[in-house]
Amino acid sequence: MKQEFTLSIYSENHVGLLNQITTIFTRRHINIESLTTSESAIPGVHKFTIVVFTSRDQINKLLGQIERRIDVLKAFVFTAEEVIHQEIALYKVKTEALLNSNEIEKLVRQYGARILEVTSEYTVIEKTGHKDETQELFDKLNRFGVSQFVRSGRIAVTKLNQELLSNYLVKLENDLSILD
Amino acid sequence: METKTQPETKEANPMKKQRMNGSEAVIQSLLHEGVDLIFGYPGGAIMPVYDALYHYQEKLRHVLVRHEQGAVHAAQGFARVTGKVGVCVVTSGPGATNAVTGIADAMIDSTPMVVISGQVASPLLGTDAFQETDVVGITQPITKWNYQVKRAEEIPEAIAKAFYIARTGRPGPVVLDITKDAQFGMLDFEYNKQVKIRSYKPTFPIKKDSIAEAVRLINLSKKPLALVGQGVILGGAEDELKTFLEKTGIPAAWTLLGLSALPSDHPLNVGMLGMHGNYGPNVKTNESDLIIAIGMRFDDRVTGNVQKYATNAKVIHLEIDKAEINKIIYADVPVVGDVKQSLPMITEMVSETNHDEWVKEFRACDKIEDQKIITPELYPAKEGLTMGEVVRRVTEAYDNDAIMVTDVGQQQMIASRYFKFKNTRSVVTSGGLGTMGFGLPAALGAQLGMPERPVCLFVGDGGIQMTIQELGTIYQTKAPVKIILLNNNYLGMVRQWQELFFDRRYASTLLENPDFQTICKGYYVESSIVHKREELDDAVKKMVEHDGPYLLEVRVEKEGNVFPMVPTGASVSEIRLE
């Protein structure tokens, strides 16, 4: 059975790692739904957040192959319920449409979105939330015409109070067995 | 890595740092890794390294091949028989792309190797400069690790890391792409062999509970079968394997790359697994109640149809590479780690037993296979020479103790089935990639790695022509490899499939071959040709006695087939005897 998974992959900050990781998915024809990379809370450690739809069995195989890459420190897999996650979306509408009725303003309030910029021609609205929420707002705004729309990749943190990797790194430092 | 000039800042290391350029640092680093033999081909972007090599000819021998693919395969042959890291040096652009096939081969067959490629000067990177290719990009999916070195100061650390990664854990090839300016640049050389890479864990401590569970299953099992893979050889665990088998009496079958880990005549050796393997181990896989996979990865040539594989068995999987666990076959008990450590832990706890009745079932299968396949192959009643009888003559001429190298095709399968072994690390063959053209340069590398042991190459008339120019390297090095060219005038293995599965439509498999004897003459390599059975013994004798490289061409039956065979998509128990 296919389901949605969020992967948190920690790596050294080297050029070419993004490619190393994405080819593991593309080789198996698994579509990456979203991908975000950033620094983690640990200095020098990079973090990839990747969302895919696949089976549990498949995700475990992928995880093994990702961790096998020399510069990858560790990869974790979560279901949506196991992490706190967000995406950000930007919507561009005609300012005229905003002024014509109070419908758009009502949507902005109702969805907890905010207006980023207003010019005489266009207005940019921002909303953070889960994908279904930002999508719902898009569908509603689009009745008034959305001229540009963009949604970021997912970002996620775990419900634990530290980076999962921190413990692992400490363990690594004390573990001499990795020296041959 | 930023190195400081003042030696007093590093009081722990009394060694004085030496000022030198990047190229010399490459050579010095290789010497620190104990390298004394490298294979390669020069060109513009690697010329500074060659210039440095010139000054170190006594300490570091360079073998000039005739094509970069040959350099890589030779390094593979060297690595496979010695257990050391094979090293090759190539230039940028076409030099590096010519090496790609060999790198992919080493990757899939877990061969430790370091390939150093020259690269255009760093300011030119990304500008489509002369002989620039994105070597790091191209080789990324076919290396265990790769890295572009752009500054001379990085060289010692990059090389130390490369060797460490190549040889530890599950071994594999590493590519270091060194820009020309890094080769010219100056540095204060200091070499620290020991590296620690926090993101890389080559092996894992063995979990005690998995050992206990494995032992429990082994003690309960009525029909256990051990599958021996190359992991046993890579881990140097041949003795540990033997002790385990002998205490438990468990029959052991081998994968193509696990061949020679266990002597051929060991009473518990029940033969080869997979597509052209032996009848017994294939059929019995599905009767076994416990599969103990040791350092192997359930390649599809071994498993046949995975849905119908080992259907009655629980599976214990001893494997150093975590990513192999559950990749193809679900492991009831995974034992992650080096088999050299895990096997003795199991042996110590397991009950002493035997499985004589079960082993007898394999021997009964052998009888069937003997009668239907082996006897007609080794003692043919027909006029035409078979590949099998040639292989048998050669292995016996060396008292079953030579190194066997093969190319790819029918001759590879026949050689693997009929060559016999007494010692480990005696097989060099392209397993996972099945690279035609592998054999000739790999045999050269194997011979240079093991000058005291005889090396016999079995190669087809198709495959030899893919790297035939390495006869030049063999001549130049005088490496005394014995080349047995099994000439059937066909791309035999493909022709066999056409015969069996494409209604005998022999599309583009018939070869109009050159006169191989004349070619040998051109390369000053001694040779002879055999057409008839009566000539074979003398010809083999002459080859064995010849002091130097030799090519023995045998005209074998054109349409001989390799059997048994598990057809694609079929279960291993549906193995065909005809």
Ligand SMILES: Cc1ncc(C[n+]2csc(CCOP(=O)(O)OP(=O)(O)O)c2C)c(N)n1
């Ligand atoms: C580089 C490469 N190209 C194509 C193949 C496909 N292939 C596998 S076996 C074979 C025929 C080999 O013919 P030959 O070398 O004469 O050996 P034989 O099977 O006749 O012993 C071919 C074409 C391959 N394995 N490698």
Ligand SMILES: [Mg+2]
């Ligand atoms: Mg042939």
